[in-house]
Amino acid sequence: MTVSSFPRTVEWVGGIDGFVRMIDQTRLPHELVMLECRDTKAVWEAIKRLSVRGAPAIGIAGAMGAALGILNHAASDRASLLEELDRVCDYLVGSRPTAVNLAWALERMKACARNSHEAEVSRLKESLLAEAIRIRDEDAEMCRAIGQFGEPLITEGCRVLTHCNAGSLATAEFGTALAPFYVAHQRGRRFKVYADETRPLLQGARLTAWELQQAGIDVTVLCDNMAGALMQNGGVDLVITGADRIAANGDVANKIGTYSVAVIAQAHRIPFYVAAPSSTFDLSLPDGSGIPIEHRDADEVRSCLGHPIAPAGVECYCPAFDVTPARLIRGIITERGVISPLGTEVIARLLGEKSST
Amino acid sequence: MTVSSFPRTVEWVGGIDGFVRMIDQTRLPHELVMLECRDTKAVWEAIKRLSVRGAPAIGIAGAMGAALGILNHAASDRASLLEELDRVCDYLVGSRPTAVNLAWALERMKACARNSHEAEVSRLKESLLAEAIRIRDEDAEMCRAIGQFGEPLITEGCRVLTHCNAGSLATAEFGTALAPFYVAHQRGRRFKVYADETRPLLQGARLTAWELQQAGIDVTVLCDNMAGALMQNGGVDLVITGADRIAANGDVANKIGTYSVAVIAQAHRIPFYVAAPSSTFDLSLPDGSGIPIEHRDADEVRSCLGHPIAPAGVECYCPAFDVTPARLIRGIITERGVISPLGTEVIARLLGEKSST
Numbered sequence: 013m014t015v016s017s018f019p020r021t022v023e024w025v026g027g028i029d030g031f032v033r034m035i036d037q038t039r040l041p042h043e044l045v046m047l048e049c050r051d052t053k054a055v056w057e058a059i060k061r062l063s064v065r066g067a068p069a070i071g072i073a074g075a076m077g078a079a080l081g082i083l084n085h086a087a088s089d090r091a092s093l094l095e096e097l098d099r100v101c102d103y104l105v106g107s108r109p110t111a112v113n114l115a116w117a118l119e120r121m122k123a124c125a126r127n128s129h130e131a132e133v134s135r136l137k138e139s140l141l142a143e144a145i146r147i148r149d150e151d152a153e154m155c156r157a158i159g160q161f162g163e164p165l166i167t168e169g170c171r172v173l174t175h176c177n178a179g180s181l182a183t184a185e186f187g188t189a190l191a192p193f194y195v196a197h198q199r200g201r202r203f204k205v206y207a208d209e210t211r212p213l214l215q216g217a218r219l220t221a222w223e224l225q226q227a228g229i230d231v232t233v234l235c236d237n238m239a240g241a242l243m244q245n246g247g248v249d250l251v252i253t254g255a256d257r258i259a260a261n262g263d264v265a266n267k268i269g270t271y272s273v274a275v276i277a278q279a280h281r282i283p284f285y286v287a288a289p290s291s292t293f294d295l296s297l298p299d300g301s302g303i304p305i306e307h308r309d310a311d312e313v314r315s316c317l318g319h320p321i322a323p324a325g326v327e328c329y330c331p332a333f334d335v336t337p338a339r340l341i342r343g344i345i346t347e348r349g350v351i352s353p354l355g356t357e358v359i360a361r362l363l364g365e366k367s368s369t
Numbered sequence: 370m371t372v373s374s375f376p377r378t379v380e381w382v383g384g385i386d387g388f389v390r391m392i393d394q395t396r397l398p399h400e401l402v403m404l405e406c407r408d409t410k411a412v413w414e415a416i417k418r419l420s421v422r423g424a425p426a427i428g429i430a431g432a433m434g435a436a437l438g439i440l441n442h443a444a445s446d447r448a449s450l451l452e453e454l455d456r457v458c459d460y461l462v463g464s465r466p467t468a469v470n471l472a473w474a475l476e477r478m479k480a481c482a483r484n485s486h487e488a489e490v491s492r493l494k495e496s497l498l499a500e501a502i503r504i505r506d507e508d509a510e511m512c513r514a515i516g517q518f519g520e521p522l523i524t525e526g527c528r529v530l531t532h533c534n535a536g537s538l539a540t541a542e543f544g545t546a547l548a549p550f551y552v553a554h555q556r557g558r559r560f561k562v563y564a565d566e567t568r569p570l571l572q573g574a575r576l577t578a579w580e581l582q583q584a585g586i587d588v589t590v591l592c593d594n595m596a597g598a599l600m601q602n603g604g605v606d607l608v609i610t611g612a613d614r615i616a617a618n619g620d621v622a623n624k625i626g627t628y629s630v631a632v633i634a635q636a637h638r639i640p641f642y643v644a645a646p647s648s649t650f651d652l653s654l655p656d657g658s659g660i661p662i663e664h665r666d667a668d669e670v671r672s673c674l675g676h677p678i679a680p681a682g683v684e685c686y687c688p689a690f691d692v693t694p695a696r697l698i699r700g701i702i703t704e705r706g707v708i709s710p711l712g713t714e715v716i717a718r719l720l721g722e723k724s725s726t
Contacts, residue, residue: 041680206686209670209678211568211592217671217679225680233679234686235568235670237593237626241691244628269594271601275636276629313566313592314574316673321566322574322590323398323582329563329591334598 018226019046021181022064022072024145028083028138032076036063037181041222052081052100059107059114066182067256068151068289071113074104075144078121082140090131097125097140110306117147148184154289155186157347162192162252162287165345166203170249173206173239173277176267177219178254178287188287189254190220192345197229205231206248208239210267212312212330236269243280251277252345255288262338262354263300264288271334278340286336287345290363298356300335308332375583376403378538379421379429381502385440385495389433393420394538398579409438409457416464416471423539424613425508425646428470431461432501435478439497447488454482454497467663474504505541511646512543514704519549519609519644522702523560527606530563530596530634533624534576535611535644545644546611547577549702554586562588563605565596567624569669569687593626600637608634609702612645619695619711620657621645628691635697643693644702647720655713657692665689 022034025048032049038061039045047063049055055077058064064073081100087093101118108114124143130136166172172193179187186194193205205224210216217233224231234242242248251273257265264270264286277284297303310328315321322328343352344359351362379391382405389406395418396402404420406412412434415421421430438457444450458475465471481500487493523529529550536544543551550562562581567573574590581588591599599605608630614622621627621643634641654660667685672678679685700709701716708719 041683042677208594209568211566211594214673214678221683222680225683230684232684232686233670235593235625237565237568237629238670238686238688238691240629240632241625241688242686244691247686268592268598272594272597272629272633275597275633279632279636313590313595316571317676317678319674319676320399321571321674323579326398326578326582327587327589329589329595329599329604331595331598334595334601 018044018223020185021069021183022076022148024076024141024148028141032073032080034058034064034073035181037065037219038063041218049077049080051084052077052104055080056104056107059104066177067111067113068183069181070108070111071117072148072151072184074114075117075121075147077104078118079141079144083137087133090133090136093133093136094125097122120147152184152186154347155183155188155191156195158188158287158289158345159186159191159195161347161350162285162345163195163199165250165252165285166192166196166201168201169203171204171206171247172250172252173208173242173248173273174220174251175208175216175253175270175273176210177215179220179223181219181223187254188289189252190224191287192252193224193229194227197227203230205229206239206242207231207233208236208269208273209233210269211236212316214317215267236272239273240276243276243282248277248282251282251284252287255286255292255344256333257303258286258288258293258344259297259300259303260293260295260359261299261356262341262344262351262359263303264336264338264341264344265300265303265305265333266336268331268334271336274336274340283342284340285343285345286341290346290348293359293363295360295363300337303335305334306332375401375580377542378426378540379433379505381433381498381505385498389430389437391415391421391430392538394422394576395420398575406434406437408441409434409461412437413461413464416461423534424468424470425540426538427465427468428474429505429508429541431471432474432478432504434461435475436498436501440494444490447490447493450490450493451482454479477504509541509543511704512540512545512548513552515545515644515646515702516543516548516552518704518707519642519702520552520556522607522609522642523549523553523558525558526560528561528563528604529607529609530565530599530605530630531577531608532565532573532610532627532630533567534572536577536580538576538580539611544611545646546609547581548644549609550581550586551584554584560587562586563596563599564588564590565593565626565630566590567626568593569673571674572624593629596630597633600633600639605634605639608639608641609644612643612649613690614660615643615645615650615701616654616657616660617650617652617716618656618713619698619701619708619716620660621693621695621698621701622657622660622662622690623693625688625691628693631693631697640699641697642700642702643698647703647705650716650720652717652720657694660692662691663689
C-alpha cells in the first residue's frame, strides 16, 4: 500500500546490481524529476543539496548509499569489505552532519555487517542491501501505523491545519503528520487540509501542498500569519504537526512557527496534535527547556527561495525550531498508539512497555 | 523636523510651475529611486503600480496629482477650471478605487475650489496647490503628534515588535505605528525594533526594515511565524501596529497577521498597542464584526515577489486584513492622546470632545 499517485520518495531499483532512485525535491513543486544515483558520491551529493530531506528519508538514502558503495566495491574478503563500509559510512555522514537519522541508519548498516558473521563477500553484500531496504520498509510500516492510529481524528468534513512538511516526502511514504490524512483518504473520508506555507524555506507551500495535491486530497495553502484569522473565523477543527524532538514530559520541538499555531489553537479551543514515531522521544530531557534550538543563516530570512526581500545586511532572527509546551498539546500520535493526555508517566509507560516486548 | 536620512515620501518641488516627487517604493529595499511626476497621468500611474502606497501617502499623492492637472490646464475662467478639476479627480480616484484616503483628499480639493470664491484663475490655481501641500503638512503634523503621545512607551533598552509598514513610507513622514520610534530616536533613546516580514507582500521586510535602517534605528527582521518563539523567549516588551479601520468599541482591522500577534502577545502578557489617527475610527460600526475583509488574489500567496512558490493552481486562502478584538489591545495611540483602556464610551468621548472644539 503506497501513495499510488507519485513515486516513492527514495527506493532501491533492481537487485544486487541495482541503484537508488529518489524524487529530486529541489525541483518541486514545479516539476517531478527522478534522480538516479548509481554510486555513493551521487547519494552524498543528493543529500547535501537537499534533493532528499526529512530525517527518515535522509536515513534511508544514506543506508542505500552505503549499500551502493559496498556493492560497487571489488573486495575479495570480509575484512576489506568491512573496512570499505566504515570508509563509505564516514564519508556519507558528512553530507549532513547534524542529521541524527543519517548517523543512526549508517550505524545500523555497520552493525548489520558486524553481526552477520557471513564470511562470503557476495552473501555479505546481499545482507547489507537487504538491511538498507529493510530500513526503508520499517519506516513505511511505522508511518502507516501512525496513520492508522491518527485516522479516527479525521472525521467526515473536518478542516485540519498542518505546518511544514511531515509527509511522504520526508519519510519512506505516508509521513507522520500527514499519515492520518492518507489513511482517511484511502478509506473514502472527505476533509480539507490547510497547509501553512512555512517560511523561511516554504516546505508547506512547496512540499505538503504538492504531495497532497498529487494524492487528490483537498489542500489549501495559506501564509503562516493567516492561520489565526482562519481559526478566528471558525475554519479549523483540528491541527496536526510533526515533531523533531520530544522531551520526557511531552514538550515538542518542531519547525519554527509550530508554537504560534499551538498558542492560537488553544485560544480557540481547537485540538492540537503532534504525530511522530516513538524514536523522536528523548527521555534524557525532562522537559523542552533542554532541547538545543539551531539558529540558521540570516540569509534564509533575508531572502525567499534565493531572491532578496529585505535590505542588504539587515539583521535577522532565524531560529529553525521552537518548543511547544505539553500543556498546549492534546495528544501525540505514535506508531504504538495515541498518548493523551500527556504526562511524563504515561509517556514513559507507553515507550517502556512496548520497547521491552 | 523630518526623518532626515531619506527624502520625503511624497512632496511638491518648486512653486506654481513645480512637480511631484516621490520615493518609488516598488524599487525598495534594493535601491532608492525618486520618481518625478510632471502631469496627472504620471501620478495616476505611480499610484496604480504601487510606487506610492499607504492610505495617507496615496491621499497626498492624489491631491498633488489633482493640483498638477489644474496648474497645467489652460482654463480662462473659473467655471472651466472647476470642470477640469472634477474631470481630473474622477480620473485619479480610479487609480485605486477602494482607497478611502484618496477619495477623501480629492473631495477636499474640490471643496477647496468651491469654497474659495476666487474668480481669478491664477489665484484659484494657487489656492489648490496650497491645499494639496496643506494636506501633506497636516498629515505630517498628525503623525508627529501620534509619535509624541506614543514615545513614552519606548523606554530605554526596550524591544518592540511591529507588523507590516505603518511608517514614513505610508504617510507624509514618521508614520503611525513607527512614529513613536522616530520621536524616541530623536530624543536619543536606545531600543530595538523587530519587524515581522509580513507575507504575502512583505511590507515589513521591504519597507519597515528599510526606513528604520535608513534612520539609524536598530531593526531586526523575522518571519511572521517567528514572533511567537521570540515572545516565548522573553525577547519582546511591547507591540505597536497600525490600523486600517477601528470600530466604535476599539476592535481593530489591520494587515493580516495582526490578530495572531495580538493573541500570542496576550498569552505572554506583552502590552499590545495600536497607533492610528482619529480619522481611522468608524463610529458607524459598533464592533469589528461589521468591518468588511477584502480577500486578495490567490497568486499573492502562491508566489513571493512574483516567483511561484506553490504548485500551480493550488487553492489559497488570502485575506488582506484581520480583526483584533479590543480586549487584546492595551491602548490606541491617536494624535489626540492615548485611549487606554478601550471602551465605546471613552472612545466616543475622546473623538467627540476634540472634534467639537
